[in-house]
Amino acid sequence: MTKLMIPGPTEVSPAVLEQLAKPIRHHYGPDFVALYFEVVEKLKTVFQTRADLFILAATSSAAMEIALSHAAQPGEKVLICRNGFFGERFTEMANYHELSVITVDSPYGQPVDPAAVKALLDKHPDIKAVALVHNESSTAVETGLKPILDLTRARGILSVVDAVSSLGGADVPTDGLGIDFCVSGSQKCLAAPAGLSFVSVSESAWQAIARRAKPVRSWYLNLENLRAYREKWQNWHPQGPNTAPVSLYLALNQALDELLAEGLPARFARQIRVRDAFRASMRAMGLGLFTDDSCASKTLTAVRMPAGIDGSVLLDRVLRRHDILLAGGIGPLASQLIRVGHMAWTASEDYLLPTIQALETELLAMGAAIQPGGADIFRAAFHI
Ligand SMILES: Cc1ncc(COP(=O)(O)O)c(C=O)c1O
Structure with a gap:
């Protein structure tokens, strides 16, 4: 069998594979509710957060998009830090959502430069959010989060961090750093199959969402909609108004157990x-x-x-x-x-x-x- 030594999807343990071979289970009712909240709690431990956290039945790009589209409204300025392919992806998403994009570019192979971020934040005091990639998988570069998050936090600017290829493999203290939207996915350092992604949402982020003139123009990738369904259906169908891929939840639950046991x-x-x-x-x-x-x-x-x-x-x-x-x-x-x-x-x-x-x-x-x-x-x- 081919060994996957790519930056995701990565190989998973035999015990994770066994979960995938179990009979198909349905996505509502007491068993699923218990599984859902168990997985959310374990993910919060890995995210090092007590903030809100959502699981999407979609890959990490969806979690990037839901985060960015809720961090600013159409026409508002966002600063996107780019030092590779996935930072560039944030720009594409911001354009679809009609955000006003300012970029800070570092050459491929270099981390994001906090001094350049600071200079742009000084120049544009109306920037509402900063997005960056923690671990740029296209170039194998890790950007230090603290200096940039210190800047956003001090100015009350929302932060969106793509921790897709680092969470679970590198220290990402979401609450400790003050990350407002932290994004990751199942198929990399969590060593589960692809298909689930996650976004944490801070209290400041919820306050900014509540202040929006108009809701985000999406029904599926809409945090307020997901939260409303979770509240309404919490004892039956808490994941939102969609069919949860239960086999993927089972596999992820096992992978999280392995991570937390280590x-x-x-x-x-x-x-x-x-x-x-x-x-x-x-x-x-x-x-x-x-x-x-x-x-x-x-x-x-x-x-x-x-x-x-x-x-x-x-x-x-x-x-x-x-x-x-x-x-x-x-x-x-x-x-x-x-x-x-x-x-x-x-x-x-x-x-x-x-x-x-x-x-x-x-x-x-x-x-x-x-x-x-x-x-x-x-x-x-x-x-x-
Ligand atoms: C840093 C980073 N961000 C985002 C993504 C996009 O993830 P997905 O392909 O799961 O949508 C990837 C995938 O390789 C990635 O490495």
Whole structure:
């Protein structure tokens, strides 16, 4: 079976898979109500929030959109921080919702610059919300949240944080940082199947929603509508006016149990150990890393291709000969980079040693001037 070493969807545990093999259950009544609130509570622990939290039967892009569309009204200014593909996605969404977009752009491979954010907030005091991506999966860059969230909080500006590829794998203290809308999804560091996404909504965010001149123009992706249905149907059908994908809830519940049994601090520490060991192994092989240590993602790594090596050819060889799926670069970086996901279940020797070995074998076969022995370096660094 192909090993998924991409930045999501990621491999899940056998116990999570077992949940998916259970008979189909219905999405209302006491059993589902209990499951729903159990999952919400566990998610709140992972989000480190006591704020409101919604589960959407949709992928993380829907959660990004519901957050952004509730953070400002049409015509109002939003500042979108862009340092890769998913920050750019926020701009597309803001345009659909007729928000007035100001962007702060950092080059691919760099984190968002808080000084540039501050300069724009000073210049445009009427900005209502700031959106940013915590862990830019397109470039494997993590942006430090605190300096930017300190700015938004001090000015009473709402914040929207895409923690899609970091939540559960890196520390995202939603309440501690004052994130108004924190967004994530099931298929990455939570190690559950794709199909569910989540958004936390702070009290300040609800107050801003209540002040809107007009409600958000959506019925399905509408937080007030979801909240109203949850209140009305809380003892029967609390997820909102739709059929909850119960099999996905069961799988997510199991994945959350595994995460909470390991413990958030232990999981975050394992992610860092794996990240550092993987980076050390790539460097020892003579491969360049796209991101600096200071902003390196904990959940995926982007590796530069040596001279004369086309990343897409390498990926194809690794897939065909080793049955391991890796990701390429996105957009302008397509063939210059490969991206390796190491999230939750795959943040382990069982998955990374074969990946390193496959890369080494195929790079040598393609004539790249690399040093063998990356797997030994990984093992040694992982066990320090
Ligand atoms: C950082 C980030 N944001 C948003 C998304 C979009 O998620 P989805 O494809 O689940 O809608 C992804 C998916 O890769 C992502 O990595």
